[in-house]
Amino acid sequence: DAMVIQNPRYQVTQFGKPVTLSCSQTLNHNVMYWYQQKSSQAPKLLFHYYDKDFNNEADTPDNFQSRRPNTSFCFLDIRSPGLGDAAMYLCATSRGGSSMYEQYFGPGTRLTVT
């Protein structure tokens, strides 16, 4: 089945230790998104790629970076995680911009910072 896969599902890292979360998709969608969701809150968009074009949200901390080496894969790098970065990180894809299309989400990676 076509899907969005996130690895790992649970990630524990130490304060300040770089961590990378990965997302892959078999939907062949042009757009990939990374969201941060804290407990009982709405998902907050960090950045998205439209093909290779990277779009960063204005309030996304510099500590967060992303790479999309090909259509199928996208990575979220947190250079120096702080306690406030503990959250669920959601990857999503869509065929085009969400002005027209729905988004398909992966199961999420829950990040714990110790």
Next chain:
Amino acid sequence: SQQGEEDPQALSIQEGENATMNCSYKTSINNLQWYRQNSGRGLVHLILIRSNEREKHSGRLRVTLDTSKKSSSLLITASRAADTASYFCATASYNQGGKLIFGQGTELSVKP
């Protein structure tokens, strides 16, 4: 920036009852989408309703959109315990750069 606001924040009903969740937003939109999120999981798309549509159905789900009032509602009929989840509305418009802006969500609990 938050576009949608949902009401109620939490809703508890018995199995078999209907559940209605409301969403209000501030600016003009191209479409409004509803998503479900089970605890600790990713979001699942339910329905997309375009700005020129007033009502859409999908199984036990009915979504209405009133662009003059900038509001939408999601009705789940004959609810089941498996419908227990958080439900989010999200708006999309060209002037939002093709992004989805999510509301805070309604936490629905359906008791068997």
